[in-house]
Amino acid sequence: MWRGQPVSDTDALLDVLRAGGRRADRLTHVEHIPARAGEQVDWPAWADRSIVAGYRALGVERPWRHQAEAADAAWSGRHTVIATSTGSGKSLAFWLPALTAVRADIGAGILDPGRIESVQRRGSVLYLCPTKALAADQLVALDRLLTAAHSRDLRVATCDGDTAVSERRWVQDYADVVLTNPDFLHFALLPGHRRWARLLASLRYVVVDECHAFRGVFGAHVALVLRRLRRLAEYYGTGPGPTFVLASATTSDPAASAARLLGVDADDVVAVTADASPAGRKTFALWQPPELPGAAAPWSSAPLEIDPWATDVGGADPWATVGGADPGPVGPRRGTGTGTGAGADASPWSAVEDDPERPRRSATAEIAELLADLTVAGARTLAFTRSRRAAESVATVTQRHLIAVDRRLAGQVAAYRGGYLPEERRALEASIRNGTLRALATTNALELGVDISGLDVVLIAGWPGTRVSLWQQAGRAGRAGADGLVALVAREDPLDTFLVHHPEAIFATPVEATVFDPANPYVLAPHLCAAAAELPLRAEELALFGADTRALLDVLVERGALRRRPSGWYWTHHESAARLTNLRGTGGDPVRVVEESTGRMLGTVDAAAADATVHPGAVYVHQGTTFVVNELNLADSVALVGQRTVDFGTWARWMTSIEIRATTEERDWGPVTWGFGQVDVTTQVMSFQRKKIPEMRVLGTETLDLPARTLTTTAVWWTAPASVLTEAGITAEVAPGALHAAEHASIGLLPLLATCDRWDLGGVSTALHVDTEQATVFVYDGYPGGAGFAERGFRLGATWLRATREAIATCRCASGCPACVQSPKCGNANNPLEKAAAIRLLDAVLAHAPAGT
The missing domain is CATH 3.40.50.300 (P-loop containing nucleotide triphosphate hydrolases)
Structure with a gap:
C-alpha cells in the first residue's frame, strides 16, 4: 500500500500508481496531452x-x-x-x-x-x-x-x-x-x-x-x-x-x-466544434496488470476466468441480444452453449490469456488496489467499471484495503451504479462534489453529463467499447482547466491487450461517428402509427418522415394497421399506438429488489437480467452489504431479499440456442447457401453455483426452475459445407476459429452497408447447426422483430463478404486484432480465432459467388 503526503499534481499521482517504481513494469505507455489556454469573449448583447x-x-x-x-x-x-x-x-x-x-x-x-x-x-x-x-x-x-x-x-x-x-x-x-x-x-x-x-x-x-x-x-x-x-x-x-x-x-x-x-x-x-475552454495537461497511462505468481491466489488477485466480478455487464441480459451480442462460437444442437455470470461481454470459462500458464491479475482487482493507494494519497478519483457488480466489488475491496491503513478512509469510498434509488444517487453525487467521498467506483452511469468536477484521477477498468465513451470518461479528470490523470487498465482480453500495447489505436485514431437510420422501415412503421394516432397524417407531412414513407404507409394500410381516407391516414384501433414499440428495445418492467423484513426497496434490476442476478438463492450486494434472495416473483416484478453476512458468492449458468423459424429468402452459390429469415435466440438460466470467497472453492450447485427467454428476430446466415472447408484447407480442429473470426469481422463491416451500429447486431458461428446441418455463420438483429440490418446483409452478401475478407487480409497484425477479427463484445472472450483460416474460408466461399455480384 502506497503511503505518503496528500498529492494532486499528475506526476506525483502517476508515481502513486507506480508505487515508487514497484509497479512500473505494468505501465505500457504514457501519453501527455498538452494543456490548452481558454479564450473568453464578452456576453452577447441580447443576453438577459x-x-x-x-x-x-x-x-x-x-x-x-x-x-x-x-x-x-x-x-x-x-x-x-x-x-x-x-x-x-x-x-x-x-x-x-x-x-x-x-x-x-x-x-x-x-x-x-x-x-x-x-x-x-x-x-x-x-x-x-x-x-x-x-x-x-x-x-x-x-x-x-x-x-x-x-x-x-x-x-x-x-x-x-x-x-x-x-x-x-x-x-x-x-x-x-x-x-x-x-x-x-x-x-x-x-x-x-x-x-x-x-x-x-x-x-x-x-x-x-x-x-x-x-x-x-x-x-x-x-x-x-x-x-x-x-x-x-x-x-x-x-x-x-x-x-x-x-x-x-x-x-x-x-x-x-x-x-x-x-x-x-x-x-x-x-x-x-472548436473548444475554447481551458484544459490542463492530461496524462494518460495505459496499464496492464501483472502476471500472477501462482494459480492459488485469492479471488482479489484472480485472473479473469475466476474473478467473480469481471464479467457482468451491469444489468444486461446474460446473452445480451438486445444491444447486440456475440455469444461466440457454439456447438451443434441449434447452437446451444452454456455461459456463466451475468453478462455476455466475456465468458469466465474461456478467457484468453497471453500465456495460459501465466494468467494475469484481473482489471477489477488491480483497480481496487490503485484506487486504495490514490485515496491514501489524498486524490479524488472515479473508477469506471464495466458492470454494476464490478462497481460494488471495487468499492468493497478498496474499503478492505483502506481499513488496514485507516478505518476512516474506508468511509470515503463508495459504489455508484444504475439500479440505486434516485435519492441514493443524488446523495452520492453530492458527497463526491463536496469532498465527503474521495472516490467512487461507478458504471458508465457517470459517463454522461452529471456535473462532477474537481477530480484528480479517472481509472477505467477495461476498454469501454468506443473512443467516444473513452474520452467522455477520461474527461472527468482535471475538469475546469486543472491537470488530470487517466489510466486505462487492461482486462485479460486480446482487445484490451492490443490497445495498451498499441497506443496509436487510441491516440492517433479519430472518434467514431454517431450512426443511426431513421428511414429503417422496422423502426419507422410503428412511429407512423403513433403519429397517425396523435393527428391524422396528411400527404404534405410525409416528407418529414423520409422519402419512402408513402410506400410504407401503403403496407400499413394493407395490413390493417392504418386506414386511408381522402384527408389522410388514420389510426382507428383502441390500443395505444405508442405501445407498438419501445425506444430502448428492452421488454418488461424493472424488477424491484425489496428487503423482506422491512419492505424497504433497495433498488431495481433490469427485467432481462433478473433471472441471472436475483434468482432464488442469489447473493445481491448493495453498497457493500450482502443480501440473499428469498423469492423472485416474475409476475409482480419483485425480488424479496434478506440481509445476511455470507462468505460466498453466486454465479448463474445458462444455455443459449439459435433456431431458424422461417426462411424468408434463400439463394445458392453452388454448395454455399445464403438464407434470410426469422430466428429464435433463446436463453434459459438453468442453475447457479455457490463459491467460497476468497479461494473460489465450489460449495455446491443448485438447479433453478426459471422460464426460457426468447428473442424473435431476423438473421442472415451462410453455410460452409464440408467441401468448401476442404477447399479452404480447414480441418475440423481449426473450423470453429475460422468461422468465429469471419463472424466477428462481418459484424464489424455490416454497419458500413446497413447504416447501423455494431452494437445493434449479434452473431453466432457453429461448426454444425442442426437446422442447416452444416457449418454456419449467423448475424442477427439485436432487437425484437428485427430492424432490417440482417436483411441488408443478405441483399449485399457478396459485397459484404468481400469487404470482410479485405479487412482481415489487409490488417498488418499477425494473428488477429481489434482492427480485424477481435470483437469488443465477444461472449467467448475472443477465443478461438483463426485469422489466416478465416481468410482462406472467405476466399473459398466467395469463389462460388455468381459472376457480377
Whole structure:
C-alpha cells in the first residue's frame, strides 16, 4: 500500500500508481496531452441581464468563445449543435438563449398585463436527455443559477414516468422549462398532446443533451420521436417552430448527425466544434496488470476466468441480444452453449490469456488496489467499471484495503451504479462534489453529463467499447482547466491487450461517428402509427418522415394497421399506438429488489437480467452489504431479499440456442447457401453455483426452475459445407476459429452497408447447426422483430463478404486484432480465432459467388 503526503499534481499521482517504481513494469505507455489556454469573449448583447448576473455570481465572469458562438446561433433561430469536450460548459450555450427567451416573454407580460395574449404566449423550453439522473442534475444546476439570478419567477420542473399525476398537471399548466427524456415524450407527452397544448404552442427551444448517446436503433427511434414533436409543435404553434440546440461529445461530423436526428438538411444546422475552454495537461497511462505468481491466489488477485466480478455487464441480459451480442462460437444442437455470470461481454470459462500458464491479475482487482493507494494519497478519483457488480466489488475491496491503513478512509469510498434509488444517487453525487467521498467506483452511469468536477484521477477498468465513451470518461479528470490523470487498465482480453500495447489505436485514431437510420422501415412503421394516432397524417407531412414513407404507409394500410381516407391516414384501433414499440428495445418492467423484513426497496434490476442476478438463492450486494434472495416473483416484478453476512458468492449458468423459424429468402452459390429469415435466440438460466470467497472453492450447485427467454428476430446466415472447408484447407480442429473470426469481422463491416451500429447486431458461428446441418455463420438483429440490418446483409452478401475478407487480409497484425477479427463484445472472450483460416474460408466461399455480384 502506497503511503505518503496528500498529492494532486499528475506526476506525483502517476508515481502513486507506480508505487515508487514497484509497479512500473505494468505501465505500457504514457501519453501527455498538452494543456490548452481558454479564450473568453464578452456576453452577447441580447443576453438577459439577470441571467448573466446569475452566471457571474456563480463564478462565470465571461463565456468561452464556443459558448457564445453556439448561443448566438441558437438565438438567431438556427438549429445548433455544440460538440466539445467534457467539462467545456456546453450547458451555458443552450440555457443562455433559452432562459433569455422565456425571461423576455415574462417581461412582456409584466409590461402589458392587460393583454391576455401576452400571458398565453409566454415561451417554454423542453430539455431532453438520455437519463433521468441527468435531468435531475440539470434541475439542481438550473435552480442554483436562477437563485443566483434572482429569477425565481421562471418555473422549472422535471417530468418523467415517475412524476405523480398531481405534479404532472402542474407542469402541464405552469412550467416554463420542462426537463424530461425521449421515453416520456413517446409514451406520454405526444400521445396526450392535448393536455400539453400550452407547452407545445409556446415552445421556443428544444434542448437535446448528450445527443451522441442516441445511436443505433435507439437513435433511430429518438429521431422519429423528435419528428413527431416537431409536427405537433407546428400544429399548435404559429411561427416557424422551435429552435433545436443539441449538445454532444466530440464525434465525427456532428452537423450531419444532428441533422439526421432532427430530420433537416445538414446546411440548416450550425456546428460549433472548436473548444475554447481551458484544459490542463492530461496524462494518460495505459496499464496492464501483472502476471500472477501462482494459480492459488485469492479471488482479489484472480485472473479473469475466476474473478467473480469481471464479467457482468451491469444489468444486461446474460446473452445480451438486445444491444447486440456475440455469444461466440457454439456447438451443434441449434447452437446451444452454456455461459456463466451475468453478462455476455466475456465468458469466465474461456478467457484468453497471453500465456495460459501465466494468467494475469484481473482489471477489477488491480483497480481496487490503485484506487486504495490514490485515496491514501489524498486524490479524488472515479473508477469506471464495466458492470454494476464490478462497481460494488471495487468499492468493497478498496474499503478492505483502506481499513488496514485507516478505518476512516474506508468511509470515503463508495459504489455508484444504475439500479440505486434516485435519492441514493443524488446523495452520492453530492458527497463526491463536496469532498465527503474521495472516490467512487461507478458504471458508465457517470459517463454522461452529471456535473462532477474537481477530480484528480479517472481509472477505467477495461476498454469501454468506443473512443467516444473513452474520452467522455477520461474527461472527468482535471475538469475546469486543472491537470488530470487517466489510466486505462487492461482486462485479460486480446482487445484490451492490443490497445495498451498499441497506443496509436487510441491516440492517433479519430472518434467514431454517431450512426443511426431513421428511414429503417422496422423502426419507422410503428412511429407512423403513433403519429397517425396523435393527428391524422396528411400527404404534405410525409416528407418529414423520409422519402419512402408513402410506400410504407401503403403496407400499413394493407395490413390493417392504418386506414386511408381522402384527408389522410388514420389510426382507428383502441390500443395505444405508442405501445407498438419501445425506444430502448428492452421488454418488461424493472424488477424491484425489496428487503423482506422491512419492505424497504433497495433498488431495481433490469427485467432481462433478473433471472441471472436475483434468482432464488442469489447473493445481491448493495453498497457493500450482502443480501440473499428469498423469492423472485416474475409476475409482480419483485425480488424479496434478506440481509445476511455470507462468505460466498453466486454465479448463474445458462444455455443459449439459435433456431431458424422461417426462411424468408434463400439463394445458392453452388454448395454455399445464403438464407434470410426469422430466428429464435433463446436463453434459459438453468442453475447457479455457490463459491467460497476468497479461494473460489465450489460449495455446491443448485438447479433453478426459471422460464426460457426468447428473442424473435431476423438473421442472415451462410453455410460452409464440408467441401468448401476442404477447399479452404480447414480441418475440423481449426473450423470453429475460422468461422468465429469471419463472424466477428462481418459484424464489424455490416454497419458500413446497413447504416447501423455494431452494437445493434449479434452473431453466432457453429461448426454444425442442426437446422442447416452444416457449418454456419449467423448475424442477427439485436432487437425484437428485427430492424432490417440482417436483411441488408443478405441483399449485399457478396459485397459484404468481400469487404470482410479485405479487412482481415489487409490488417498488418499477425494473428488477429481489434482492427480485424477481435470483437469488443465477444461472449467467448475472443477465443478461438483463426485469422489466416478465416481468410482462406472467405476466399473459398466467395469463389462460388455468381459472376457480377
